Amino acid sequence: MNYMDLISAAPEMTLLVLICAVLVADLFVDNEHRVYTFWLSIFALIITAGVIYATVPDGRIVLFYGSYVSDPLSQILKLAIVLFVGVSFFYARDYLRVNDLHKGEFYLLGLFGLLGMMIMTSANSLLTMYLGLETLALSLYALVAIDRNNVTAAESAMKYFVLGAIASGCLLYGISWVYGMTGSLQFHEIAAAIAADPSLNNLPLWFGLAFLIVGIAFKFGAVPFHMWLPDVYQGARTPVTLYLASAPKLAALALTLRILVDGLGGLHETWSSMIMVVAVLSLVVGNLVAIAQTNIKRMLGYSTIGHVGFILLGIFCGTGEGDASALFYTLTYVVAAAGAFGVIIVMSRRGYEAENLTDFNGLNARSPWVALMMMFLMFSMAGVPPFVGFFGKLNVISAVLASGYTGLAVLMVLASVVGAFYYLKVIWYMYFEPAEDQAVLQASTDTRVLLSLNSLSVLALGIVPGWLMALCIEILG
Amino acid sequence: MLTTYLLSVLVWLPIGGGAALLVIGDSGDARSSQAGLMRIAALVFSVLTFLLSVVLYAAFDNAATGMQFVERVSWVDSLKVFYYLGVDGLSAPLILLTTFITPLVVIAGWDSIKTRPAQYFAAFLILEGLMIGVFSALDGLLFYVFWEAMLIPMFLIIGVWGGERRVYATLKFFLYTFLGSVLMLVAFIYLYLQTGSFDLFGFMNVPLSLPVQQVIFIAFLLAFAVKVPMWPVHTWLPDAHVEAPTGGSVILAAIMLKMGGYGFVRLSLPIVPDGSAYFSGMMIALSLIAVVYIGFVALMQKDMKKLIAYSSIAHMGFVTLGMFLLWHIAAETGAGLGMTGAMVQMISHGLISGAMFLCVGVLYDRVHSRQIADYGGVANTMPVFAAFMVLFSMANAGLPGTSGFVGEFMVIIASFKANFWFAFLAASTLVLGAAYTLWMVKRVIYGEVANDNVAKLQDLNSREFVVLAVLAISVLLVGLWPAPLVDMMNTSVELLIEQVAQPKL
Numbered sequence: 008m009n010y011m012d013l014i015s016a017a018p019e020m021t022l023l024v025l026i027c028a029v030l031v032a033d034l035f036v037d038n039e040h041r042v043y044t045f046w047l048s049i050f051a052l053i054i055t056a057g058v059i060y061a062t063v064p065d066g067r068i069v070l071f072y073g074s075y076v077s078d079p080l081s082q083i084l085k086l087a088i089v090l091f092v093g094v095s096f097f098y099a100r101d102y103l104r105v106n107d108l109h110k111g112e113f114y115l116l117g118l119f120g121l122l123g124m125m126i127m128t129s130a131n132s133l134l135t136m137y138l139g140l141e142t143l144a145l146s147l148y149a150l151v152a153i154d155r156n157n158v159t160a161a162e163s164a165m166k167y168f169v170l171g172a173i174a175s176g177c178l179l180y181g182i183s184w185v186y187g188m189t190g191s192l193q194f195h196e197i198a199a200a201i202a203a204d205p206s207l208n209n210l211p212l213w214f215g216l217a218f219l220i221v222g223i224a225f226k227f228g229a230v231p232f233h234m235w236l237p238d239v240y241q242g243a244r245t246p247v248t249l250y251l252a253s254a255p256k257l258a259a260l261a262l263t264l265r266i267l268v269d270g271l272g273g274l275h276e277t278w279s280s281m282i283m284v285v286a287v288l289s290l291v292v293g294n295l296v297a298i299a300q301t302n303i304k305r306m307l308g309y310s311t312i313g314h315v316g317f318i319l320l321g322i323f324c325g326t327g328e329g330d331a332s333a334l335f336y337t338l339t340y341v342v343a344a345a346g347a348f349g350v351i352i353v354m355s356r357r358g359y360e361a362e363n364l365t366d367f368n369g370l371n372a373r374s375p376w377v378a379l380m381m382m383f384l385m386f387s388m389a390g391v392p393p394f395v396g397f398f399g400k401l402n403v404i405s406a407v408l409a410s411g412y413t414g415l416a417v418l419m420v421l422a423s424v425v426g427a428f429y430y431l432k433v434i435w436y437m438y439f440e441p442a443e444d445q446a447v448l449q450a451s452t453d454t455r456v457l458l459s460l461n462s463l464s465v466l467a468l469g470i471v472p473g474w475l476m477a478l479c480i481e482i483l484g
Numbered sequence: 485m486l487t488t489y490l491l492s493v494l495v496w497l498p499i500g501g502g503a504a505l506l507v508i509g510d511s512g513d514a515r516s517s518q519a520g521l522m523r524i525a526a527l528v529f530s531v532l533t534f535l536l537s538v539v540l541y542a543a544f545d546n547a548a549t550g551m552q553f554v555e556r557v558s559w560v561d562s563l564k565v566f567y568y569l570g571v572d573g574l575s576a577p578l579i580l581l582t583t584f585i586t587p588l589v590v591i592a593g594w595d596s597i598k599t600r601p602a603q604y605f606a607a608f609l610i611l612e613g614l615m616i617g618v619f620s621a622l623d624g625l626l627f628y629v630f631w632e633a634m635l636i637p638m639f640l641i642i643g644v645w646g647g648e649r650r651v652y653a654t655l656k657f658f659l660y661t662f663l664g665s666v667l668m669l670v671a672f673i674y675l676y677l678q679t680g681s682f683d684l685f686g687f688m689n690v691p692l693s694l695p696v697q698q699v700i701f702i703a704f705l706l707a708f709a710v711k712v713p714m715w716p717v718h719t720w721l722p723d724a725h726v727e728a729p730t731g732g733s734v735i736l737a738a739i740m741l742k743m744g745g746y747g748f749v750r751l752s753l754p755i756v757p758d759g760s761a762y763f764s765g766m767m768i769a770l771s772l773i774a775v776v777y778i779g780f781v782a783l784m785q786k787d788m789k790k791l792i793a794y795s796s797i798a799h800m801g802f803v804t805l806g807m808f809l810l811w812h813i814a815a816e817t818g819a820g821l822g823m824t825g826a827m828v829q830m831i832s833h834g835l836i837s838g839a840m841f842l843c844v845g846v847l848y849d850r851v852h853s854r855q856i857a858d859y860g861g862v863a864n865t866m867p868v869f870a871a872f873m874v875l876f877s878m879a880n881a882g883l884p885g886t887s888g889f890v891g892e893f894m895v896i897i898a899s900f901k902a903n904f905w906f907a908f909l910a911a912s913t914l915v916l917g918a919a920y921t922l923w924m925v926k927r928v929i930y931g932e933v934a935n936d937n938v939a940k941l942q943d944l945n946s947r948e949f950v951v952l953a954v955l956a957i958s959v960l961l962v963g964l965w966p967a968p969l970v971d972m973m974n975t976s977v978e979l980l981i982e983q984v985a986q987p988k989l
Contacts, residue, residue, distance in 0.1 A: 371644075375509055375603070386636060391662075392629035398560075401625075405563070405673045416673070420666035427662055431639070431655060439643045439651050473560040480562050 015077040025051035033111035048114040076131035091253040099246030120146035124258035163242025178222030184215025194270035201273035230288040240308030249348035290316030332402035346461040353450040369442025380462035387465040389430040395468035501529030502609030526605030530587040537583035564681035568623040573976030607637040624682035645729040653727035660720040664710030671703035697759030711744030725793035730845030738838035767808040774801030779916035806895040812902035825894025832887035860934025865941040881918040887962035
């Protein structure tokens, strides 16, 4: 190892140094001037993004004795993760200030979570992956509980923590089996061991694999390991939900791709059937249960489960095309999810959350622009063209059909029709019902601009989706 | 050159205009000068689009085989999707119909739309652009994008400006048509995997085995049968028509239903000719059921809009009948007659059903009722209106000299060549159509003045007069001199029949 190696790991190191700086600086900031912490955090994000951009490697650089990898996939995901953490900070700022929650901890925990996610995307060994995952998870538990006087938030944090700990245990148990069978923690060595000795592809390794899949499914929130997700989405304060719903999905994708494709690609036949069961269940349960929800955060939680089904089905194919479609789907889904929670934040005010679907009644009369933006996001999630959600679904369905699973493709399109219903319900409340609440929306101009950019990007990406698809295929195809 | 990008301009001009209207938005009061400005802007955009489509008509070459005004640019590289537009004799008349009806709809909504006029007109303009997009797209994915995107403005038009049960009707409309279309998407992706691109001509040339063709035909059928709509997947239509505002009903009946018929000729017949041949008997049966059974259903309606909605289903039955007769007529006796009749019937039905819904809209604006029983003796207070309504009703019943006669007559002649009983059942529409339409006219227009509401009716204002007069002239024009329309289609119809006759197993 030499000095040059360290450059590839510079993003994480830079971020860690900057986090420490923000941590110290925040000590000297009082509550009135907490916005300084916010700007410092944004500054840290910009620097980190710059470093990531500057260190995009041409090929694959493995360092730290094979436990860390820097490749185009990791750098793209890191850039996207930094972007969405920044977006969630922007949405959060006014909301936290208005609700007397404007503490430095929010940004610091957010940055620590970011560090965890970045480590996950660059992990080349099961142990690095686990360390990144726990850094992220611990930050998330604390973030969910950040409003400590709020009973539901505390309850959901507790639930998240206990279930998360069980999942981490499963993951660790699976890791130990894989280590025991293959003799290594590093993905490329695991892959080599399986390729060298076909007899490994047998029950003991499958047993460990099953536990890894449980861990992955939990982190993604896939059925039947989704129990925490609706409760946490509903219970957490909306900016936390926004944070939780956006960037960590990208990290979970990295987790899945690294473990299943990089490490255990040789066991594709075995894990694809497990993933298929989980994915199909997510698709069906997520979309069906979402219909019955009256709380929009909870509804979006169940809708996330449905979307996870799509993402996992892309990975299920086991082809480069499938992985690329999962990456495209996740990237574009996260844009829409951030926007949808952004709308909820824009509609809230001091002591009032626009949590119920009926709170959206007559939004078109109160603020036609915000209603239009929300409509774009909902149609994108429903997969109606010309919004980008359609192209996400198209790619995954195309990959599934190319692998020869016609029945599965039909199931996927039928599930999106079911899903369309509850997205349409939001539009119905916004456009077809009279307004009960006549209060003017209080969001600041920059939040509105951010929301507009966020929503218009689902339209813009839908009109010119080619470059992003080409990028995903270049990375994974 | 104007004609190089003419189709793009036709698609994007109304969409751009609609987007501008949305961004400027409403000032809250429908009487304000801003709302007035929005109306004028909408009219300007729609009339401009119509004038451009006249340029299209003038520059259209009737004799040319193949596509005209072609534009082809790569859109999504990794999926080999092209922004590929072009028209032939099958699509150009439908584009003209679209651009012709939209300004009329804008004028018809001039005063009757009280809430959020800017959004209302924006929705219609965007819808117009998307519909032109459907008729001119030659790339499967582009076609699908326009096809689905079209649902969004119509969903809002019915839901925001519709009648009492609008939410139910619009959700049913959206989900029904969405469900129908998604399987078409799966079929497209399958064909893409076979051919390596979404080019419709690639789809048409790729050999497919009969079982595959059958499955693809069914996938297409679900999408198009829902749109046409064919019995038994027609149930969304009466609800959507009844609850939609007048303009929405007009666009639905006049243009959106044609999407289904157009889908059959553009996709089903040329891409899966053997599958279409296999199912042609079933399609004829379903069409005849629509003609006869739905005709009886229409007879019993108490609501004028519902009656016209059911009569639309019956008339669209002629369209599918004419198309699928192709395999049951010996080629030398003129197999093209049924197909041409179907195409003419689509245009004619667009004009007549649009006019009928506008007539009901005129009455509804005054009395706020669609029930036949609430009217009677309207001719006494609204003589000019009554004259128009009687004319359109006659056209709806297929009176010679009106456009309604031409298409139906061609299809009936064609079905005589195929089978006497097909013709017998199809011709029953001449009795049934006359019965349900004229009976409604008798109850609404003639007789004594039924009640105070009718006694207080004011005759047409100049705006309504212009709209109905323009439609009346076009109905008579197509009826008396259909040659320009038929000439426009002929080359493409013959080409299509040749193409369909080639098995591609």
